[in-house]
Amino acid sequence: MDLIEVHDLVKVYLVGDVFVHALRGVSLSIQRGEFVAVMGPSGSGKSTFMHILGCLDRPTKGTYRLEEMDVGHLSRDDLATIRKKKLGFVFQTFNLLSRTSALENVELPLVYDGVPSRERRRKALEALRAIGLEDRAHHYPNQLSGGEQQRVAIARALINTPSVILADEPTGNLDSETGAEILGLFQQLNQERGITLVLVTHDPDVAAYADRVIHFRDGRVIQDVLRSTVHIK
Amino acid sequence: MRLIDGTKIALRALRANRLRSGLTTLGIIIGVAAVIAMVAVGSGARAQVAEQIRSFGTNLLLILSGSTTSGGIRLGFGTVLTLTEDDAKAIAAEIQGVEAVAASVRGTAQVVYGDQNWSTLIQGTTPEWFVAREWPVVKGRPFTPQEVDGATKVAVLGQTVFQMLFGEADPLGSIIRIGKVPFTVIGVLDWKGPSTMGSDQDDIIVIPVSTAKQKVLGMSRAGPRSVGSIMVKMRSPDLLDEGERQITSLLRQRHRLHPDQENDFSVRNLAEVFAAQEEIARTLALLLGAIASVSLVVGGIGIMNIMLVSVAERTREIGLRVAVGARSHEILLQFLMEAVTLSLFGGLVGIGLGIGASKVLSGLAGWPTLIASRAILLAFFSSAAVGIFFGYYPARKASRLDPIEALHYE
Structure with a gap:
């Protein structure tokens, strides 16, 4: 069973009075436990692809099946439920809530899932322990380094035990050493806990951490590389 | 989302901007206090007229010569x-x-x-x-x-x-x-x-x-x-x-x-004469209340204004909340609760201030004032209504933000 299966995804935006074809027919599948990097220049459609995978956007045409469920054309609120239950997000700018402790930031997805506060606390502490930031639980984001902030964000993405974690340029705001630490953490989560990761980047060094690299250009997949084997589409 | 979590989020957001929340609340405080004080003055005037009428004697006809x-x-x-x-x-x-x-x-x-x-x-x-x-x-x-x-x-x-x-x-x-x-x-x-x-x-x-x-x-x-x-x-x-x-x-x-x-005589029904005076007192009370209500509306516009600013400032926060699974009505509720908390808090303080102002008015100016519990209830629910009415538009705006745009908002 494929974890993610997209077929002939098309996305057309209307910008002013010009139609922009962001995706021109993308078909691929991602298996459970894969670590996938999505690459491509800006305007290649990789961000649009990630927004659709993240249920933040809906395709104009085509199907998107997540765990065999057709989620491509759900309502806004149903998409919110999918994001809450099955997806985790890591952003380039971390997107932690200011004036809110690391612990409470990690708890946030559970708040919208109606989990009681005692259980939220327990799970959030557990998630912070897993990424080695237990002692920073009561620090505010402005008291944490960039790398620490991103790790808190990863703990937040893990808290609801998602089917897949989507990371959008997660090392873009970090120096290369810290970035390597974050990528190492991703690799560790993937290998030790079997967590499925899809990571968007324009940096080949970042993509090198992944098992599979998908290249986008002009709204199409032009190359799908699995480990050392190259498949040209 | 549970109600208690929603309340905590709203209170935290208001505490984060104490001065701004305080100034916004001040508009409602002044509005509610003005309503309470003016209604008290109006009711006092009406009660005084009623007391004077009662003191003249009731059911009287006065026949005058000439x-x-x-x-x-x-x-x-x-x-x-x-x-x-x-x-x-x-x-x-x-x-x-x-x-x-x-x-x-x-x-x-x-x-x-x-x-x-x-x-x-x-x-x-x-x-x-x-x-x-x-x-x-x-x-x-x-x-x-x-x-x-x-x-x-x-x-x-x-x-x-x-x-x-x-x-x-x-x-x-x-x-x-x-x-x-x-x-x-x-x-x-x-x-x-x-x-x-x-x-x-x-x-x-x-x-x-x-x-x-x-x-x-x-x-x-x-x-x-x-x-x-x-x-x-x-x-x-x-x-x-x-x-x-x-x-x-x-x-x-x-x-x-x-x-x-x-x-060659005239008969005056004193009840009619008094009814006219009662009507004047009633009109005065209504007028005072109406003028005071204007300040309550102005306070409400203050809330709306600050909530719009808040929604704009917190666009990324809204985007993140939506990304981690908040549904539209949960975002709407969060911002509505912030607005209503502001207005209800202002309402409570305003009621206290209004009662104080009424006491000062009757003490210093010698005006008769009467604070009806009905007026206090009315002021309380009006302030809640002001919060809901003026908070709804900004809250709806927040709940309809596109998460992708919101997350990339600078």
Whole structure:
């Protein structure tokens, strides 16, 4: 069973009075436990692809099946439920809530899932322990380094035990050493806990951490590389 | 999302911007306080008018001598006092539902006691007058019908006259002079307070009508039995209109007026006069409340303004909340709760401030104020309604943000 299966995804935006074809027919599948990097220049459609995978956007045409469920054309609120239950997000700018402790930031997805506060606390502490930031639980984001902030964000993405974690340029705001630490953490989560990761980047060094690299250009997949084997589409 | 978590999120957001939240709340505080204080002033004025009306006596018809002044030729020129004591007797005997009838003459005179003197209103009347005006004698006694028949020189003093002439001393049995005539003080009236027109009702001396005409005010050219006015107290308010009609027709008959002649007297239904004054007080209260409500609306606009700024500033936060699974109505609720918390808090403080302001107004300016619990409830729910009404638009705006745009908002 494929974890993610997209077929002939098309996305057309209307910008002013010009139609922009962001995706021109993308078909691929991602298996459970894969670590996938999505690459491509800006305007290649990789961000649009990630927004659709993240249920933040809906395709104009085509199907998107997540765990065999057709989620491509759900309502806004149903998409919110999918994001809450099955997806985790890591952003380039971390997107932690200011004036809110690391612990409470990690708890946030559970708040919208109606989990009681005692259980939220327990799970959030557990998630912070897993990424080695237990002692920073009561620090505010402005008291944490960039790398620490991103790790808190990863703990937040893990808290609801998602089917897949989507990371959008997660090392873009970090120096290369810290970035390597974050990528190492991703690799560790993937290998030790079997967590499925899809990571968007324009940096080949970042993509090198992944098992599979998908290249986008002009709204199409032009190359799908699995480990050392190259498949040209 | 559970309600308690929503409340915590709203409170945290408001605490994050204490000064801004405080200033926004101030608009509501001032608005609610203004409503409470103004409604208190308006209610106080209405209560005062009602109290004055009650103090004058209820279910009263006042018949005045002389032709009406409204329109047409004035009849009976030179014979002003067209009513007589016999008219009063006839009304008492023939009209249904009459409780008391008092014929009166009035005038002013200088009153002297010892080295004190005072100019006051002399009311010459019959004992029924005390009943009609619902005005008890608290010290001594009223005069009797026999004393009216005998034109006895006895006087009942109003509180103002009593204090001007006697101060703290016991007046009963003392001899005062009204004009040049000595009178024995037999009683003192209860306090009555100012009339609806603002004149001092306690500045009065009540003496028998016969004595007044023969010894103090002088006889009218119209005849020894003539009087200036007749006061009629009916048994219930719904008898007033019918009583007015019957008295008019009785008096026209007694005065032998032709159908084409105008009345040589006028009947005033005091209930109508008072209704007009009540209406004025009511309008005043409404006007004050309406003006104060404007400031509450201005406060509401302040909330809306600050909530719009807040939504714009927190666009990324909203984007993140949506990304991790918040549904539209949860975002809407969060911002609505912030607005309502601001307005309810402002409402509570405003109610306290408004009550304080009312106390200060009645203490310093001497205005009568009345704080009704209904007004407090109304102010509380109004402030909640202001929060919901003015918070809804910004909250809806937040709930409709596109998460992708919101997450990339700079």
